[in-house]
Amino acid sequence: MGLILIALLLPALAGSGLVVAGRRVGAGVAFGVALVAALGSLGATCAAVATSASVDRPWIEALGVHLALGSDSISAPLLVLAAGITVLVVVHGRRHLPTGGPPALYYGLVLLVELGALATFWARDLIVFFVAFEIVLIPMWLLIGRFGDDHSPAARSDAAGRFLLYTALGSSAMLAGILTLTFAAGTSSMAGVIAVGVSPPAQLSAAILLVLGLGVKVPLLPVHTWLPPAHTIAPTGGSVLLAAVLLKMGTYGLIRLPVALSPDGFTRVAPALAVVGAAGTIWGGLVCLVERDLKRLIAYSSIAHMGFVALALGTNTALGVQAALLTNVAHGVVAALLFFVVGGLKQRWGSTDLAVVRPAVREVWPGLGFALIVGLAASLGLPGLATFWGEFLTIVASWRGATGLPANVVAPGDLAGGWFAWVPATAPVTLLRVCAIAAATGAALAAAYALRVARIVWAGDEEPRDRAGDWTWAERSVCLALVAATIVLGLWPALVVPALAIRAVTP
Known part of the structure; x- marks a missing residue:
């Protein structure tokens, strides 16, 4: 449980903080924060996948929605891919930062994309899956x-x-x-x-x-x-x-x-x-x-x-x-x-x-x-x-x-007749x-x-x-x-x- 939460909280907190900080944070500091968060998330993701970590806690009890997170052989390669690619994008940004806004905003947006992707691949609840996808x-x-x-x-x-x-x-x-x-x-x-x-x-x-x-x-x-x-x-x-x-x-x-x-x-x-x-x-x-x-x-x-x-x-x-x-x-x-x-x-x-x-x-x-x-x-x-x-x-x-x-x-189900014949x-x-x-x-x-x-x-x-x-x-x-x-x-x-x-x- 702890590993999955670490993998999600690091990009969530660092990404949100960098987006809010904007121009108040220099390029070097923003890069350092983003790199530490991305590397930490990658490490926690790999550990969570290796140990088959899972989370299942009530989230919206009135609707029966649980914060159910876990990985299997289908999602594990994609979890590692998403976390690893984020690290590479952050590293690349150190020398090839795009113009158009403060560096902190760029790194923060990259980390928030990682947050949504990891949560999507971990989601074991349909509503959680949809919310994570939209992030x-x-x-x-x-x-x-x-x-x-x-x-x-x-x-x-x-x-x-x-x-x-x-x-x-x-x-x-x-x-x-x-x-x-x-x-x-x-x-x-x-x-x-x-x-x-x-x-x-x-x-x-x-x-x-x-x-x-x-x-x-x-x-x-x-x-x-x-x-x-x-x-x-x-x-x-x-x-x-x-x-x-x-x-x-x-x-x-x-x-x-x-x-x-x-x-x-x-x-x-x-x-x-x-x-x-x-x-x-x-x-x-x-x-x-x-x-x-x-x-x-x-x-x-x-x-x-x-x-x-x-x-x-x-x-x-x-x-x-x-x-x-x-x-x-x-x-x-x-x-x-x-x-x-x-x-x-x-x-x-x-x-x-x-x-x-x-x-x-x-x-x-x-x-x-x-x-x-x-x-x-x-x-x-x-x-x-x-x-x-x-x-x-x-x-x-x-x-x-x-x-x-x-x-x-x-095998194909029995759908003969009706509207779907x-x-x-x-x-x-x-x-x-x-x-x-x-x-x-x-x-x-x-x-x-x-x-x-x-x-x-x-x-x-x-x-x-x-x-x-x-x-x-x-x-x-x-x-x-x-x-x-x-x-x-x-x-x-x-x-x-x-x-x-x-x-x-x-x-």
Whole structure:
């Protein structure tokens, strides 16, 4: 209990204090406070995960809401990822602090994002889950609107407003789904919902609402249009938090809520989710082939990778869930690496326009060039790097389809007749195989756009004018840590899912 509270209280108190202090605290002091809080939270999080710590205390007794917190094999990797990424963002800010406000405000907002993310991954009560999820939105909105790119105030305001509008609409649908489950089961406890059981029609209603609401936050096609502007305008630390933390909350919510709490209903929704995910892998890859802005390109690549997660979950198999978990964590690491590198390039170039002819990064800034090429290789799914296993297992799970439905996955419920007779009981094998082919095509497109970026940015088209100004100590620290994580996850995917789960590929 104490470890979880320490992990949450450190960013809560330090973040709130820094936001209130504002300009009264200097950059050095703000950095020191933020770093101590982030490191302390990371240590407490790792200890809490290792010891399976939990909290269960009454919170709103009149509504039966408990402050129920705990971790399992699904949330543990994401807890460590969120806490670790926060440390890297704070370290990076020491040398690359964005303009637009006092340093204390920036660090405080970063810590509040961490608070909401950790509470979301720990939540074992539906109402606590929703409240924790919403905590993240306002500080992230301020990071985009206050500390975003100052070249175009109108674009910054539009990106921040679009982010808030879309995510608020997604929250409304998610809340409706949560309340449907809560009232149908008579409890907001996730374990209680499973134990009590919910009628099939209520499950389907909840699953539809939850998939719609969380689909906005992932984001999935076609409600993805808020993400590219947000990534383009956000400061480097904000883009990293968006890709490595906020998007992970959406995909984690899909696993924790509709998949786990309304399995019969999700079985009916899964085919549509698989199709949307497969379409996202194609759409994101095609846009990346022609996108000129490097930050927007990485944002669209995130949409493609989130499509893999949606397709994996849409197979409604245990292997698919494991593939989604692997892809989720791997994308958080790789996307963070790429956004750190691209943020450094933007700071040096003044823009991220790929149409501008520039010297080869490998010649001018070999450190950043090394980190970039590792990130691109991982993004295209190169074997031995983080994203390979998740994408490979997603395609396998899709191709096997319903014929490979493991015994531990809840079978389709009896929803025949009534208002929901039109919803198919399970995804046809042919449909899932078409989705598998689409996902494989998306992986090929990922290789194409990654090589395109490598040719333009890493190889370059001009002779270097000088070789000064390679990566700073902050960039070197965060990039090397993420490069190491990319390699370790590629060679040892059992860190995210048990080794037995990966052996499930074989018949």
